[in-house]
Amino acid sequence: xxxxxxxxxxxxxxxxxxxxxxxxxxxxxxxxxxxxxxxxxxxxxxxxxxxxxxxxxxxxxxxxxxxxxxxxxxxxxxxxxxxxxxxxxxxxxxxxxxxxxxxxxxxxxxxxxxxxxxxxxxxxxxxxxxxxxxxxxxxxxxxxxxxxxxxxxxxxxxxxxxxxxxxxxxxxxxxxxxxxxxxxxxxxxxxxxxxxxxxxxxxxxxxxxxxxxxxxxxxxxxxxxxxxxxxxxxxxxxxxxxxxxxxxxxxxxxxxxxxxxxxxxxxxxxxxxxxxxxxxxxxxxxxxxxxxxxxxxxxxxxxxxxxxxxxxxxxxxxxxxxxxxxxxxxxxxxxxxxxxxxxxxxxxxxxxxxxxxxxxxxxxxxxxxxxxxxxxxxxxxxx
Amino acid sequence: xxxxxxxxxxxxxxxxxxxxxxxxxxxxxxxxxxxxxxxxxxxxxxxxxxxxxxxxxxxxxxxxxxxxxxxxxxxxxxxxxxxxxxxxxxxxxxxxxxxxxxxxxxxxxxxxxxxxxxxxxxxxxxxxxxxxxxxxxxxxxxxxxxxxxxxxxxxxxxxxxxxxxxxxxxxxxxxxxxxxxxxxxxxxxxxxxxxxxxxxxxxxxxxxxxxxxxxxxxxxxxxxxxxxxxxxxxxxxxxxxxxxxxxxxxxxxxxxxxxxxxxxxxxxxxxxxxxxxxxxxxxxxxxxxxxxxxxxxxxxxxxxxxxxxxxxxxxxxxxxxxxxxxxxxxxxxxxxx
Ligand code: SF4
Ligand SMILES: [Zn+2]
Ligand SMILES: [Zn+2]
Numbered sequence: 001x002x003x004x005x006x007x008x009x010x011x012x013x014x015x016x017x018x019x020x021x022x023x024x025x026x027x028x029x030x031x032x033x034x035x036x037x038x039x040x041x042x043x044x045x046x047x048x049x050x051x052x053x054x055x056x057x058x059x060x061x062x063x064x065x066x067x068x069x070x071x072x073x074x075x076x077x078x079x080x081x082x083x084x085x086x087x088x089x090x091x092x093x094x095x096x097x098x099x100x101x102x103x104x105x106x107x108x109x110x111x112x113x114x115x116x117x118x119x120x121x122x123x124x125x126x127x128x129x130x131x132x133x134x135x136x137x138x139x140x141x142x143x144x145x146x147x148x149x150x151x152x153x154x155x156x157x158x159x160x161x162x163x164x165x166x167x168x169x170x171x172x173x174x175x176x177x178x179x180x181x182x183x184x185x186x187x188x189x190x191x192x193x194x195x196x197x198x199x200x201x202x203x204x205x206x207x208x209x210x211x212x213x214x215x216x217x218x219x220x221x222x223x224x225x226x227x228x229x230x231x232x233x234x235x236x237x238x239x240x241x242x243x244x245x246x247x248x249x250x251x252x253x254x255x256x257x258x259x260x261x262x263x264x265x266x267x268x269x270x271x272x273x274x275x276x277x278x279x280x281x282x283x284x285x286x287x288x289x290x291x292x293x294x295x296x297x298x299x300x301x302x303x304x305x306x307x308x309x310x311x312x313x314x315x316x317x318x319x320x321x322x323x324x325x326x327x328x329x330x331x332x333x334x335x336x337x338x339x340x341x342x343x344x345x346x347x348x349x350x351x352x353x354x355x356x357x358x359x360x361x362x363x364x365x366x367x368x369x370x371x372x373x374x375x376x377x378x379x380x381x382x383x
Numbered sequence: 384x385x386x387x388x389x390x391x392x393x394x395x396x397x398x399x400x401x402x403x404x405x406x407x408x409x410x411x412x413x414x415x416x417x418x419x420x421x422x423x424x425x426x427x428x429x430x431x432x433x434x435x436x437x438x439x440x441x442x443x444x445x446x447x448x449x450x451x452x453x454x455x456x457x458x459x460x461x462x463x464x465x466x467x468x469x470x471x472x473x474x475x476x477x478x479x480x481x482x483x484x485x486x487x488x489x490x491x492x493x494x495x496x497x498x499x500x501x502x503x504x505x506x507x508x509x510x511x512x513x514x515x516x517x518x519x520x521x522x523x524x525x526x527x528x529x530x531x532x533x534x535x536x537x538x539x540x541x542x543x544x545x546x547x548x549x550x551x552x553x554x555x556x557x558x559x560x561x562x563x564x565x566x567x568x569x570x571x572x573x574x575x576x577x578x579x580x581x582x583x584x585x586x587x588x589x590x591x592x593x594x595x596x597x598x599x600x601x602x603x604x605x606x607x608x609x610x611x612x613x614x615x616x617x618x619x620x621x622x623x624x625x626x627x628x629x630x631x632x633x634x635x636x637x638x639x640x641x642x643x644x645x646x647x648x649x650x651x652x653x654x655x656x657x658x659x660x661x662x663x664x665x666x667x668x669x670x671x672x673x674x675x676x677x678x679x680x681x682x683x684x685x686x687x688x689x690x691x692x693x694x695x696x697x698x699x700x701x702x703x704x705x706x707x708x709x710x711x712x713x714x715x716x717x718x719x720x
Contacts, residue, residue, distance in 0.1 A: 168552070169550045169551055169552070169553075170528050170550065170553060171528055171552055171553015171554065172553075195527070196529060198533075199529060199532055200533075200536070202536040202537070203529075203532040203533050203536040206532055206544055206545050207528075209544055209545070209546045210545045210546045210550065213546065214546065215541060215544045215546050215547070216544075216546045216547060217541050217542070217547055219541070219542050219547055220546070220547040236549065237520070237523050237558045238517065238549040238556035239549070241519075241549065241551065242549040242550055242551035242556060243548065243549050243550040243551060244547070244550075245549050246549075283546075
């Protein structure tokens with residue numbers, strides 16, 4: 001709750017809106033499978049992070065959400081024998097496989113048009129990141145982004161690519177996949193298939209490499225290094241039918257009979273090392289932009305489905321139909337009572353619940369959901 | 384048509400449950416080992432262990448009964464010696480022996496059904512992994528993605544990363560060498576555990592005698608090894624320790640061990656043997672690399688042991704008080720107790 005720490009009235013305002021949400025929408029809060037084997041944690045508006053909690057049933061979760069009104073509420077992807085113990089004594093039993101795709105990792109051109117720099121200390125808007133904060137002279141900045149509809153179009157495309165690779169290649173059943181809007185600027189994809197539960201971090205990291213196209217080498221299509229940067233080619237027995245060997249073969253327009261064509265191509269590029277770079281570059285370009293750390297970490301706690309995201313006031317929600325799901329509408333569930341706020345940036349434009357807001361550096365009357373959105377992002381304060 | 388594995392198969396894979404069935408069927412029991420005809424078997428088992436202790440695969444292959452009895456005798460011998468080194472070496476080289484047979488069988492067997500059966504029996508029975516033939520090409524094998532990942536992720540070389548494999552429909556497609564290599568360690572462990580779990584009562588005298596002979600011959604004699612294991616610097620000890628557990632060492636650690644061993648005068652053979660337990664061990668490549676480091680191959684320059692500060696920066700230093708102010712592991716001298 002970085003953005004709220006500077007103002008008690010902001011904090012109270014947001015917390016009230018959150019509490020009302022948990023009264024009204026507790027049926028949206030999901031019941032995780034094997035709930036008593038999960039570790040829970042939450043962040044409060046005032047005191048910080050609590051971890052190593054465990055609940056026997058969903059009613060205990062509801063009670064905690066209402067009693068403590070956390071800014072963020074998390075549940076482990078892992079199953080433990082003793083979820084409330086410290087990490088080394090929990091007894092890890094397995095974990096759902098989770099992928100995270102965030103707009104910031106897509107390198108989208110629209111990003112600069114809706115990105116704001118804030119002083120990490122006092123929250124003042126920083127116009128030029130070269131200079132320290134004009135108010136407090138601090139020089140660490142924090143970046144906040146207001147994802148636009150273009151961001152969500154690109155995110156949806158990326159998620160679909162991820163689903164395709166998981167189902168076609170890795171062999172995950174459609175039914176075992178759930179996609180969630182993270183409540184801010186990304187999506188989480190959960191794989192519930194029990195086959196993947198027992199994979200350790202190392203195995204997950206390998207799988208992540210496959211999804212990202214990371215760690216690929218010319219041997220994937222049977223090209224090996226010979227003497228003096230020359231190459232020797234022995235096409236794989238499995239051919240170019242599948243996976244990265246297929247993608248590369250298509251890109252290079254080669255088949256099992258193209259050995260000399262490929263040699264020529266490699267020589268033209270300038271030898272093995274150049275070819276290797278070429279392949280790595282291509283794989284990186286078309287690989288899926290997941291956040292590797294999220295998937296590799298098998299002890300992580302994740303924002304829980306149906307709870308609010310303290311960075312935005314939007315809900316983390318399951319997208320039953322990815323094509324129809326509109327995050328800035330469907331996940332925006334706080335009330336619409338008007339409030340007066342002071343908006344920090346000049347020329348701020350954003351869309352929520354089908355309404356376009358334009359606000360600039362002055363008193364604005366906004367519905368609560370929009371006010372909370374800006375306050376959580378540090379772009380407005382209550383008056 | 385009912386297809387079954389035959390005696391020729393059991394000769395090569397005597398550890399399969401069905402291989403020793405004839406023993407129970409013919410009511411053969413431990414006492415049989417006292418009979419004079421068994422002398423040949425017991426001698427053969429003894430030689431097998433001796434060959435393995437030299438770091439080689441015992442290649443001789445006879446008919447089914449002889450193989451199974453030799454296999455069992457060797458297990459008893461190794462158990463009786465009660466020497467961890469022998470147990471480890473034996474498990475490893477039995478696995479390598481089976482691996483060599485299996486690769487050959489998978490490559491040369493023309494009958495697809497037979498091949499499938501072999502795969503099924505060995506992988507399913509021993510490792511609880513299902514391995515299949517590629518429906519479109521019987522030269523290619525496939526394994527479930529998750530079964531592949533739990534094994535391959537212990538391997539060090541880039542080529543094993545799943546990104547460099549053909550993956551489709553939940554399967555990873557592999558050739559015969561690869562599929563067999565993936566489970567080498569498991570077979571070694573299986574044999575190791577089998578011996579550990581054995582309980583021997585009234586062992587036939589001829590076997591006891593041979594076991595005593597082996598124990599005497601291969602008794603760990605640290606006196607004639609210079610320096611003693613406990614005299615190695617902590618970094619080397621740590622790496623050797625990991626290696627003996629079959630863990631994969633990063634390239635930098637292998638380089639450290641190899642250069643160190645060369646510098647203290649170990650011969651190439653014994654250094655190559657050190658690397659045997661590595662999951663992705665390849666005799667040819669390792670030998671080449673060690674010879675290269677020794678200056679016998681390639682650039683003809685002999686590589687030095689990396690300095691302590693270099694090793695420290697590579698997270699390979701495990702400094703203890705004994706290290707003092709030394710700058711290179713070669714200068715390490717243990718303080719007198
Ligand atoms: S100080 Fe040198 S000898 Fe001692 S553990 Fe570190 S690297 Fe090895
Ligand atoms: Zn400031
Ligand atoms: Zn955008």
